[in-house]
Each structure stands twice: as C-alpha cells, then as structure tokens.
Amino acid sequence: MGRPRVVTFNITSVDGRLTLAPGVNLMSGDERWTSVIEGVGDPYLWAREVHDPEVLLEGSGSFLSPADAELIPVDPGPAADVSVEGEHFLPPAVVDVPGRRWFAVVDGRGKVELRFTEWPDPSWAGWHALVITSKAAPAEHLERLRARGVPYLVVGHDHVALAEALSVLADRLDVRTVVSTGGGRLSGALLRQHLVDEIDLELLPVAIGGRGTPALFDAAPLASDEWPTRLELLSSEALKDGRVRLRYRVCVRLDVPA
Secondary structure: OOOOEEEEEEEEEOOOEOOOOOOOOOOOOOHHHHHHOOOOOOHHHHHHHHHOOOEEEEEHHHOOOOOOOOOOOOOOOOOOOOOOEOOOEOOHHHHOOOOOEEEEEEOOOOOOOOOOOEOOOHHHOOEEEEEEEOOOOOHHHHHHHHHHOOOEEEEOOOOOOHHHHHHHHHHHHOOOEEEEOOOHHHHHHHHHOOOOOEEEEEEEOOOOOOOOOOEOOOOOOOOOOOOOOOEEEEEEEEOHHHOEEEEEEEOOOOOOOO
C-alpha cells in the first residue's frame, strides 16, 4: 500500500520556533506574532503553487490549547494494531466533485470543532474540510460531522495512525501530495515515523527561544541508537526584509551516519 508524498511547510524563527511562547495558539498567535510575520503574505499561496497538494494537513494543536491538543505518539509500539480502518464517512456528493482538494485536520480525540466546511474565498474553490480521527473520537462528535457534511477517516484505536491515514488518503481519495502546515507535534510525529519527504521553511529574521515554546519538530528526544534525519539542500532564496526560504529533501537512509 503506497502513500502520498509528504512535505512539511512552516514559517519559523531562525531558532525553529513556531510561535512566541507556550500556550499561544499556533493559528491565531497574538499582536507580537502578527508584527513578526508582517509582510509575509498568504503562507498557503506558496505551498499551493509550488507543491500542488491535494491535501493541506493541520494538527489539532493549531486549533486547541496545549492542554487540549492531542499528543501524537511517536511510535505506537509493536503491541498496538495501527492498521485499524474504522467506518469512514465519505459522502459521494462531497468526495466525487471533480478536482476536489482537502483541508484536513488530524484530530484523534474528536475535540476540534471546525468553523467551516468550504472556504467562501473564491481562490479556495473546491477545497473542503476533512477530519482524520480515530476510534477514540466520541460518537456524538462524528454525528455532528456527518450532519454538517464533513467527511472523515477513522484510522487507529486511541490516536490517529499516521502511516495508515496517509495510505487511506492515497487509496480512497487518490491523494498524491500532502503538505503539512501543522505544528511541531504533528511534524515531529511525521518525522520520527519516517513519513516526511521534503522540508520547506521560511525563516523569519527573529530569535525567540524559551523553554517549552513550540518548535518545528516537537518529537521525543533521539534514543541512543537513533540518528538525526539527514537532509539534502534543494534550494535557498533570500527574500525581502531578511527572510530566507530553504527547501530540503529528506535522504532515503535515515538510520546510519554519513
């Protein structure tokens, strides 16, 4: 079973911070973050034009407080059955629209209440909400999604099994490319599970620091027998106001030194 190509795309400080401090919502930030990213423009425009994804992927941490957001396990362990396909909700009236694309949210606990099904902006015509959840999601939450016509995939027991979810996206929705714009927990889980093919960054000319401040890949520390993920520079570009764009390909061998 194949999976789509996965690109992580983020706007980050030079020290890899995605926001200003713990507890600051990753999607809305505050007036300081607004000032820092002034002049960046629509971050999705670059991702859509360059990578042409069928799916833009967000994590629950982009919508919830850190206390409520799902902590995505790095490795469910050999005893866990991650290949659990639940009762997906894929209504043909939504799924079978020609050219359909998805704004998908990883929400294994069923806590995110999306405010939209389709964006009213004409430039986003054809994009529809999609929820990727697990069997831990409350039945009433799934019922609300069905009532609103929001498709969902149920993959995994008590959390979303990311590798299986990507395979289902490829098999059931013909997805070829996923761009993950989520926070560090989602990106970290994808990285640790060897599910990232490219890392696309726009660096802001600021340093933030701070213990516990959300970072680019908030995964568990490397074990003594694990190696850093090796990257190959694809391109670098100096932008306005001191910003820099970097694109890296993830090398095929992830478990040995160079």
